[in-house]
Amino acid sequence: MESALAQLPVDGEALYLGRDAALTRFAGSRIHQNVSEHDATLRVRAVDGDRSGVASTNRLDAEGIAEVVARAADICRRAAPNPQPTPLSAGDAGGVSSEVGFVAATAATDPERRAEGARAVIAAADAARLEASGAFSTEAVIMAVANSNGLRSRHVFTQAKLLTVMTGEDRASGYAQATSPDVGEIDAPGLGAEAADKAQRSVGAGDLEPGEYDVILEEYAVQTILEYLSLGGFSALAVEEGRSFMELGRQVMGPNVSIWDDGNDPTGLPSATDFEGVAKRRVELVTDGVATGVVHDTATARRAGVASTGHGLPAPNTFGPLAWNLFMAPGSSSKDAMLGSIDRGVWVTRFHYVNIVHPRRAVLTGMTKDGTFLIEGGRIVRPVRNLRFTEAIPEAFTRIEAISSGTRLLAAEYTGINARVPALRIGRFSFTGATAAESDG
Amino acid sequence: MNELIDLALDAADQAGASYADVRISERETESLTVKNGALQAADSNRSAGFGVRVLVDGAWGFAASSLLEPGEVTRATREALAIARASGLARRDPVALDDTPPVTASYRTPVEEDPFAVSLDEKLAILMDADAAMGAVPGVSVREGTVEAARERKTFASSAGARIEQELTESGAGIEATAVNASEAQVRSYPNSAGGQHVTGGFEAVRAMRLPAHAQRIAEEAVQLLDAEACPSGQMTIVIDSSQLALQVHESCGHPIELDRVLGMEASFAGTSFLTLDKLGRLQYGSPIVGIDADATAPGGLGTFGFDDEGVPAQNVPIVSNGVFVGYLTSRETAPIVGRSSMGSARASGWNVIPLIRMTNVNLRPGEAGTLDDLIADTSDGLFLSTNRSWSIDDRRLNFQFGTQVGWRIRHGRLAEMIRNPTYTGITPEFWGSCDAICGPDEWHLWGIPNCGKGEPMQTHRVGHGAAPARFRNVRVGVGRW
Numbered sequence: 001m002e003s004a005l006a007q008l009p010v011d012g013e014a015l016y017l018g019r020d021a022a023l024t025r026f027a028g029s030r031i032h033q034n035v036s037e038h039d040a041t042l043r044v045r046a047v048d049g050d051r052s053g054v055a056s057t058n059r060l061d062a063e064g065i066a067e068v069v070a071r072a073a074d075i076c077r078r079a080a081p082n083p084q085p086t087p088l089s090a091g092d093a094g095g096v097s098s099e100v101g102f103v104a105a106t107a108a109t110d111p112e113r114r115a116e117g118a119r120a121v122i123a124a125a126d127a128a129r130l131e132a133s134g135a136f137s138t139e140a141v142i143m144a145v146a147n148s149n150g151l152r153s154r155h156v157f158t159q160a161k162l163l164t165v166m167t168g169e170d171r172a173s174g175y176a177q178a179t180s181p182d183v184g185e186i187d188a189p190g191l192g193a194e195a196a197d198k199a200q201r202s203v204g205a206g207d208l209e210p211g212e213y214d215v216i217l218e219e220y221a222v223q224t225i226l227e228y229l230s231l232g233g234f235s236a237l238a239v240e241e242g243r244s245f246m247e248l249g250r251q252v253m254g255p256n257v258s259i260w261d262d263g264n265d266p267t268g269l270p271s272a273t274d275f276e277g278v279a280k281r282r283v284e285l286v287t288d289g290v291a292t293g294v295v296h297d298t299a300t301a302r303r304a305g306v307a308s309t310g311h312g313l314p315a316p317n318t319f320g321p322l323a324w325n326l327f328m329a330p331g332s333s334s335k336d337a338m339l340g341s342i343d344r345g346v347w348v349t350r351f352h353y354v355n356i357v358h359p360r361r362a363v364l365t366g367m368t369k370d371g372t373f374l375i376e377g378g379r380i381v382r383p384v385r386n387l388r389f390t391e392a393i394p395e396a397f398t399r400i401e402a403i404s405s406g407t408r409l410l411a412a413e414y415t416g417i418n419a420r421v422p423a424l425r426i427g428r429f430s431f432t433g434a435t436a437a438e439s440d441g
Numbered sequence: 442m443n444e445l446i447d448l449a450l451d452a453a454d455q456a457g458a459s460y461a462d463v464r465i466s467e468r469e470t471e472s473l474t475v476k477n478g479a480l481q482a483a484d485s486n487r488s489a490g491f492g493v494r495v496l497v498d499g500a501w502g503f504a505a506s507s508l509l510e511p512g513e514v515t516r517a518t519r520e521a522l523a524i525a526r527a528s529g530l531a532r533r534d535p536v537a538l539d540d541t542p543p544v545t546a547s548y549r550t551p552v553e554e555d556p557f558a559v560s561l562d563e564k565l566a567i568l569m570d571a572d573a574a575m576g577a578v579p580g581v582s583v584r585e586g587t588v589e590a591a592r593e594r595k596t597f598a599s600s601a602g603a604r605i606e607q608e609l610t611e612s613g614a615g616i617e618a619t620a621v622n623a624s625e626a627q628v629r630s631y632p633n634s635a636g637g638q639h640v641t642g643g644f645e646a647v648r649a650m651r652l653p654a655h656a657q658r659i660a661e662e663a664v665q666l667l668d669a670e671a672c673p674s675g676q677m678t679i680v681i682d683s684s685q686l687a688l689q690v691h692e693s694c695g696h697p698i699e700l701d702r703v704l705g706m707e708a709s710f711a712g713t714s715f716l717t718l719d720k721l722g723r724l725q726y727g728s729p730i731v732g733i734d735a736d737a738t739a740p741g742g743l744g745t746f747g748f749d750d751e752g753v754p755a756q757n758v759p760i761v762s763n764g765v766f767v768g769y770l771t772s773r774e775t776a777p778i779v780g781r782s783s784m785g786s787a788r789a790s791g792w793n794v795i796p797l798i799r800m801t802n803v804n805l806r807p808g809e810a811g812t813l814d815d816l817i818a819d820t821s822d823g824l825f826l827s828t829n830r831s832w833s834i835d836d837r838r839l840n841f842q843f844g845t846q847v848g849w850r851i852r853h854g855r856l857a858e859m860i861r862n863p864t865y866t867g868i869t870p871e872f873w874g875s876c877d878a879i880c881g882p883d884e885w886h887l888w889g890i891p892n893c894g895k896g897e898p899m900q901t902h903r904v905g906h907g908a909a910p911a912r913f914r915n916v917r918v919g920v921g922r923w
Contacts, residue, residue, distance in 0.1 A: 036521075167708060433920070
């Protein structure tokens, strides 16, 4: 990075991303894909007043670095001016050299250790006469940023994640997932037991008429909802452009809802800096139901006249800032207590293929998956086929009637957003459709 | 490069691998984004590396690295072998590959005008002209336009003797206008949403889009949508434009015909499929006018190539004929399970990941309903829906729900009032079974989807879908109480 900055004829920023990752994947109770990857990329942003250019390479010898610097400088020279250029982060915005969230054992995990985890899950499936599929991944990442304002930031971290879907005859399906910086925290037999139990209880799932039901959303489902609230609404750019549900200062959810982003909380998956090298700050997004903040990168921060909160993505970034270390405040209830309080409702383990239907109102749609149950008289009475929900989430979050005291740390399937969340009981949640019976296919 | 390939294949052979292949590739991309009258992003990216895949005692191992050096190739090959042995700790039946013969060949995307040779100034001028046209429309709050180019050079070699060189070139562009008021944020895009249109080919495709010529129209439509009628709720006849229908094909046909999904290999992530093995050749997937092919040879398709990443030649195979489901997308490992050889759809999104079964160009055949105007004229009452806005489908690919950017009410064979926030939902075979008209070849467009996600680690790949506008009866629209 120092070499790149020294060779740049103008101001600039260098972002280094090094990653060693491995993943053992299993399906049909056997390992069917098993991979590892080493990659390191240098991304250079050349800045000359109101002009800029970005180039990247993963060839990191002297020739490769000289080439990427020349390419970034050339784009910068030929680029049209931008009246509102993305500034380089201030020199004192970083200064971070962090290893919070780095666990050496995770970085050193070998394929035998991952296979052992897979076999533990498969054993739980075998004992329950189910088929196990899933993935056990480990990775170590170095992210470093330097710029010509003198900023220097470096963060080394690890992540381990194990998930499984167990299936069986007559629509049996169960799920479990855990993620942690520490591979030692991944309880493969426990996850196997959780998924197997859920799958066994979902045998024979039957029809349920779509409509409004009181629901218990397990932590998996809540994590997905927060993920899409972040993608659609927690960004300063989304608010600036009028496409977010967040109206700062207004009550947007119920008074029992508080959501924040904190990249430094060790109970999450820490990320001490963003891709612009700015040290992460905790941002209160929703406090007692009131929209209290959004996350910024250097571009949105400059326009808003505030400091970046450390949520910038790699340059050049037209998506805007992103909150990816989310937390939702726990309550005082438990899933058992929630269950006992519902006369008729639906238990949702997780959601699948969620998407934003209407960003301004944060209307989401998606399917339930891997364990959906009808609740009657305070207990689960039978499994039901997967249901489609279509719901304006901020409105639904005004109807949260109970929040669990326990939380789980979970990682998103697609986006890299992670969240520590409780389970929720929500009144009159709207299911707008149901999946077809097997015979329909 | 040959030295590195030989190093890996020899090391795998000496260690007892029954099969090995090596892919060395470099992908370069270039992108310009103009937003609200300013050049917001200009970048150029290069990523190169290799991946070694080995089969040991019937189990797979794979290792990849960006360091294209002999020592690293040796290390990565050893790692792939160790991983394969670890895979053997939880193995059932040994992996068996089909009988695809190894070939020595090369392929290059036909390109009239190299997109990397077109000057930044010229690309910028196109985007600025389009931006100015959108900006001239009162009420537009955000304008954005992007031009992209990509080129991948890759070499595939296998222990069976295959050696294949390919150079794939892609070009793409699109513009988008957003208008907002107190309760709505409405977007219109051209030629398509999610970044526009993408092809394999040169800059001639971007020129043909004529972005500035369409900019004012989409900007006006974005503003008009703010005050348009809300989508009615109920069962209606709908006519879907070709770009939205392309995504409908993608989600409700393209994914469920992936044989790895059918076999449960994606159960923990993307899901499975309702098109189980017993349905092949038997299931009435759609009405008799519905025909779908997977065509990796279609000129310009984003899923067009010479050979897949297992060295299998690109092919055009039927998927749905006369409404009956007849074919899967397959790989060398999965095709023998249905008694076939691979039809060549094992694709890796880069050097660092393994090939998975991916769509090529999964195309709805054109029909006999003439032009879009003819089809509208033939529809007494319904909705015309255009340009995708949201999508969601269940894990077996049965229950779907889509939103489009815009709709128009069809009354007495004519387009009438504009419709805001249109949505429709259905069950895949019922939906395709309700298809009673497909427009003809003149209305057929081959769309590129550059952001198809699948697999763990997730691979974002580029696929194509051809479609002409089509009509569906008795479809549920206006979903939900919002």
